[in-house]
Amino acid sequence: MAKERLPSRSDNFSEWYNRLVLRAELADYAPVRGCMVIRPYGWALWENIQAALDQRFKATGHMNAAFPLLIPSSFMEREREHVEGFSPELAVVTIGGGEELEEPLIVRPTSETIIGHMYAKWIKSYRDLPVLINLWNSVVRWEMRTKLFLRTTEFYWQEGHTAHATEEEGMAETLRMLEVYADFAENEAAVPVVKGRKSDSEKFAGAKQSFSIEAMMGDTRALQAGTSHNLGQNFARAFNIRYLDQENTQQYCWTTSWGLSTRFIGAIIMVHGDDQGLILPPRLAPYQAVIVPIFKNEDERRDVMETIDSIRANLSEIRVKLDDREGMTPGYKFNDWELRGVPVRIEIGPRDVAKGTVVLARRDQPGREGRRTVNQQGLASVLTELLDDIQTSIYQRAKAFLQANKHEPKDFEEFKQVVEGGWADVWWCGDAGCEAEIKQQTRATIRCIPLDEHSGDGICIHCEKPATERAIFARGY
Amino acid sequence: MAKERLPSRSDNFSEWYNRLVLRAELADYAPVRGCMVIRPYGWALWENIQAALDQRFKATGHMNAAFPLLIPSSFMEREREHVEGFSPELAVVTIGGGEELEEPLIVRPTSETIIGHMYAKWIKSYRDLPVLINLWNSVVRWEMRTKLFLRTTEFYWQEGHTAHATEEEGMAETLRMLEVYADFAENEAAVPVVKGRKSDSEKFAGAKQSFSIEAMMGDTRALQAGTSHNLGQNFARAFNIRYLDQENTQQYCWTTSWGLSTRFIGAIIMVHGDDQGLILPPRLAPYQAVIVPIFKNEDERRDVMETIDSIRANLSEIRVKLDDREGMTPGYKFNDWELRGVPVRIEIGPRDVAKGTVVLARRDQPGREGRRTVNQQGLASVLTELLDDIQTSIYQRAKAFLQANKHEPKDFEEFKQVVEGGWADVWWCGDAGCEAEIKQQTRATIRCIPLDEHSGDGICIHCEKPATERAIFARGY
Secondary structure (H helix, E strand, O other), rough: OOOOOOOOOOOOHHHHHHHHHOOOOEEOOOOOOOOOEEEEEHHHHHHHHHHHHHHHHOOOOOOOEEEOEEEEEHHHHHHHHHHHHHHOOOOEEEEOOOOOEEEEEEEOOOOOOHHHHHHHHHHOOOOOOOEEEEEEEEOOOOOOOOOOOOOOOOOOEEEEEEOOOOHHHHHHHHHHHHHHHHHHHOOOOOOOOOOEOHHOOOHHHHEEEEEEEEEEOOOOOEEEEEEEEEEEHHHHHHOOEEOOOOHHHHHHOOOEEEEEEEEHHHHHHHOEEOOOOOOOOOOOOOOOOOEOOOOOHHHHHHHHHHHHHHHOOOOOOEEEEEOOOHHHHHHHHHHHHHHHHEEEEEEOHHHHHHHHHEEEOOOOOOHHEEEEEEEEEEEOHHHHHHHHHHHHHHHHHEEEHHHOOEOOOOOOOHHHHHOOOOOEEEOOOOOOHHHHHHHHHHHEEEEEEEEOOOOOEEEOHHHHHHHHEEEEEOEEO | OOOOOOOOOOOOHHHHHHHHHHOOOOOOOOOOOOOOOEEEHHHHHHHHHHHHHHHHHHHHHOOEEOOEEEEEEHHOOOHHHHHHHHHHHHHEEEEOOOOOEEEEEOOOOOOOHHHHHHHHHHHOHHHHOOEEEEEEEEEEOOOOOOOOOOOOOEEEEEEEEHHHHHHHHHHHHHHHHHHHHHHHHOOOOOOOOEEOOHHHHHHHOOOOOEEEEEEEEEOOOOEEEEEEEEEEEEEEEHHOEEEEEEOOOOEEEEEEEEEEEEEHHHHHHHHOEEOOOOOOOOOOOOOOOEEEEEEOHHHHHHHHHHHHHHHHOOOOOEEEEEEOOOOOOHHHHHHHHOOOOOEEEEEOOOHHHHHOOEEEOOOOOOOOHHHHEEEOHHHHHHHHHHHHHHHHHHHHHHHHHHHHHEEOOHHHHHHHHHHOOOOEEEOOOHEEEEEEEEHHHHHHHHEEOOOOOOOEEEEEEOOEEEEEEEEEEOOOO
């Protein structure tokens, strides 16, 4: 049953990731080009992500709904930038019920267009605003090079779509949801992020402005982990979403959209994982603790299992998995759950039964220093504290890693070195041509123009013209 | 703002339904042929249905996962009955990323085939069994005549897919999930159902046996509200799902699938609704109670709203909506929430503020007898009891209606009358030809062969040959 070891992260980060996703049974390759199957363990993680986000969406006044998967192809063509952005990656239904369709249908790559059509029908007056709707679904974008969770033809996400009476309200919503994403990432996933605005060349096709949260993976590359778009009146004009204001005048609405996808699972893997496998943040882990019984004979087994039953009765607030699989050694199980990133392992053997103790091993500190013996009495509160401590510790570690690898190079020579293995936080002139040259020379792109950076001015890192904006450049996923 | 009244159920049940779905903002027609948009109020109802089912699926050992939307067309052809059943209603993707696909992809009408492919890959040994997986997703079946929730090209559902080592375990799972559906329908949705087996001509394409729960709508027509299929080894053989048993011999698995869809929302509407609109079962209602403030001037408004704030603080266990919309009369709001089926209305006016009372109006008893004045003190427990009582009352009413309209006609003449406005519970010879003749002559089909019916034997209601099975015939949705 022994399986080969994972490649180490330093030897081959990409292969470490690919094999880990499969070995931990998070996902598998589907027999459809570029698609994945998300397996129960991976989907349970996504369900916890969904619950944490959904609660925040509802607390900020949003409700969920469902819009069709299939979109008339003419809809895609109404907004100029949108059609240009998405046309190359569409999947098209041309046959329905055995007959060729008069108008082909697009499998949704995102829902702004069909949302626009319906909002135009539903919104009549200022009393109908704001409209605050979110969808949980999957979308399809034809991908040539795929990587599980990070880039697949079909992926799962939520897409929020809102309509407002004023430009200010649209902008406030855009930033509110960016804040919700950052709060979720940091406090639920223990993933530190930088919030910022996308450069024009990196913004969503059809948006006025796009914002994102950016996270640093374990190989220092950046991953866009959530995006929030201020769509201005672009879609409102394309789809005629209008309302009568209090003076009885027709006005176009201001709309937003925002999304976070199963890609975020890739971020969790790459931010926290180590050479032994996954390290899942306790707040999102499908199992927060796994119990591994240890015994040599049937008498010991009976005593150990009895003790486990009585312990579990007090752990109802914690997501606990009992690994009672037969025909596997405890050592095999230890490795298996380490690989799968369960935050705490609870070992119970005959000596623990006799002494009224259990052994706790924390996943984020492998080896002896992460193990300790505690009393069965009061285990629930000890575990709860331990889970909180792990949540904080892995966040701190990721934060320190981000800080250690985010640099402020003084000139372009240093910049080129920095982006080989880190992020560069620099002055940028704001010119798309300059941005393109940097990308061509270094493969680093602008991840975002951070919202909470030092203001002032300086000299562009590349062209040395005057600059008023700081930008983070990095190689990205 | 006054809207036209709904047609009455007795005048035009179908039109009552169509207009109610739109007016209550449960769903709307999409700009894609045969598709619907489920609006926030309808989706909130579906979310509560999902939660009630999901909890039951997990309690019986299932986990959720996600499988691709797109299925290679060759997969559909592997199981003979399956391809015959589904071919006429497929939506086919022929273009991806701007190029014609070598093998067209089917937008999933159901996932047995792609599940079969993956299970064959994952299952090696008896230790891997059972596999108990459920999916929450949407599927597409090209429909010519559509009706919101009841028959749409795309609909939302869950599909469970399990694999087992023995025939007995497969059968036990099939019946266990039928029981879960019946329990959900009766105890959460207050919809009484009859559990039974489908006749061969009505079973799922590819199943060995299909089972369903059948509910009686307010017009006495039957609606199949959930199905559970024993797939035998049909898909295991078609997709080579095999395991090594304890004697190291290769064996085919036994598989099942089972599903319940947004169609169930149609059942809730048609079982409980009245001429005023929806009546939602308290356990599933998005809002269990709505507060309508009543005031004539600003002073009164302030007092009423203050009282409402203090009342709401004690109602955190109940899903309460405050209707503080401006520019609408209380009477308008009363009608609106009656239409939308909120189980209890809480009215609070200046007199209530002075006396420390509120008025409760129960939706299932319109008019004076459903209204009573109660103290603000202790409101939470009064409301909780009232909601339980409503849940029970609407179940009893539906149950009585079912019993009153399910008949046991003595001969085929009586049978023909009965199925004009009710169900016929009769002996049937088991012959598909006889079943087809009955359908042709009466438009009534076999809804199911009930599981808990009287055993014995009799004479077929139509051909008068010896019969050993009772069947329920009815016109269905």
